[in-house]
Amino acid sequence: METMSKKQISLSKIILFFLSATCCFSFFSGCHNDKTPSITAKLVTDGLGVNDKSYNASAWEGVLRFYGDSVGEEEHFGTLYDVAICNESGKYFSDLRAISEEKPDLVIITGFVLTDAIRSVSLVYPEQKFLMIDGSNLSNENVQNYLFASEEGSYLVGMLAAEQSIKEGVQNPAFGFIGGMENDAIIDFEIGYVQGIRAVLPDAEVFSFYTDDWSRPALAAAKAKVWYEKGVYAIYTAAGMCGNGTIAEAVSHRKAGKNVWAIGVDQDQFGEGIYGVGKSAVLTSMIKRVDNAVEIGLNSVRTGAFKGGSRILSLKDKAVGFSTTNTELDPEVIKHVQAVQAEIISGKRNVISTYKDRAAAESILQTVKK
Template sequence: MRRISKLTRAAVGVASLALAATACGGTSDQADKPESKDSNKGLAIAYDIGGKGDQSFNDAAYAGLEKAKKKFGYETQDVEPTDGETDADKEQRLASLAKQGYNPVIGVGFAYGTAMEKVAKKYPDTSFGIVDSVVKGDNVASLVFAENEASYLAGVAAAKATKTNVVGFVGGVDIPLIHKFEAGFKQGVEDTNSKVKVLSQYLTQTAEEGGFSSPDKGKAAAEGQIEKKADVVYQAAGLSGQGVIEAAATAKVWAIGVDSDQYAQEALAKYKDYILTSALKDVGGAVYALAESVEAGQPLTGVQTFDLKVDGVGLAESNPKFKEIDGLADAVAKAKAGIIDGSIKVKTE
């Protein structure tokens, strides 16, 4: 066993992050080598469903790539997914990036799990990273987040902001990862005001049905909740979340964004006055942290957990209204302190 030293770096979208990681060393009898040993080839990322431009999860990863490119001055690459792709397609994409000499190679999203496990064994000299999933491998860093903690804070904010005592949650796909968002949100609402009702809806059962990539589905779901008097709607739905935000702004009720500070996103500027806050998930910071560790010659491996204690998740406060709503900012700050000191235990399901 070897312990990797604490790595401090400026995080993208949340705050500075310090993390300690434990990894097990090992070797592989696979011996595939990259075609290129060009030292200028650095970080490469393969996007999840929705691709670049989702103003959320994938764009946060891209921000981390851009930071690494600027800092280290090397060549980077980011690759879009294709509609209806298989694990074999993902495997080919990751293998191609490794073979070209990129290091590290990061799969953005749990959907890369099966493919990465296979490819990492074939390229033992390349460092790999996967966001939102745990993949075993001596050269793999699993970049996971305490989404439930950020969502708890979003629930506190929603309970403080609602006037109808009805709030909504829209999840992109009915999977355990998104259940973490819902669980934290519901608990935060209930702990703050037990009289507030939470309406929940998932857009699809599988990602292939478009739950993370269909703004029209998000819009329809939010409109249905608003018709039932929800005046705050929290979305964890990737690109589909843009439809939720549009519906909330049209109805002049609050939306709560996810992953990135969506109040600050240029593409959502016309809706910003109705984006109360966003549950932040520092995907960009995690991407950069792995790139930095590889550049330093001490690649992170094993499970890397980004939670409130290390500012890996959080809640945005960029909308001035956040601090103008009576008691909201104080309640969020108190809840954050409670989660960090352990007096508040946040559910994951």
């Protein structure tokens, strides 16, 4: 287990583009405080830490906002809140036990890889409150678990990419998906994306690849290079820091005059794909408001409303969505995808996921080329 220093975090200067562009959500109202909260928190991540410019960075933003701090100005770091990195799977249990012994008011865990460990540790420390992001099958009373309807946001970016390809006159466009670890949480990104593409282009060819890693961008870059050179139009990556490899390849190809795109995840990653004035290789990003989930969990402890159990946050909660930062996005495409978003929220349009219909989800996966 590695504890990050304030200097390490401050020097990272994580660029969080447009993270608060849509923060006035009814579900998340009341998240901000007039004065600094007095409760203590420990954010626990996997080996990526808070510098992944994606999932963990968003969780970190939620912690900072709760305490009235910001990236690079972590005034209450080390006193009210702290960060620990669990980067050895064989030590997850012992690391989380050590953290629980410190008795922070809330231990915040990001990432499903720590699910089994937190399930066990939470039984050993029944008085310790835990907030889990993207855990699975957690029913312990002292664990508050937030999941996201990632398939809904992924459906929207898939549809947007497909419609944009039509607007750009691309003939028979193919699409790619790169995931991290192959499990239900990431598979829902994939099948949502595939459904969105095929709602526009029923016969579109979609490729899939899993890195089995979260922190090796070179793995995604190598696959993205092969796909782009084969004519794949857009690649959506849900693989932590590996996504930076996809974006780097998209930048390289666009600089060379190739009409290809990367699709970001968790945060608006437009900034990661910049290659010229106002130009980015990131067409859109599937926004996942991990920051707001962390903040609402912290508030539940502050107000005494903490309650264990799982909840899925969806488009209806404005917890997922898509970014429209890239000015090359066709306005008509944006308008139509926003209309479809409203249909999903109202229930008029259904998006299949592993937890809703596993058989249907598996049938979608069978149509994707590995």
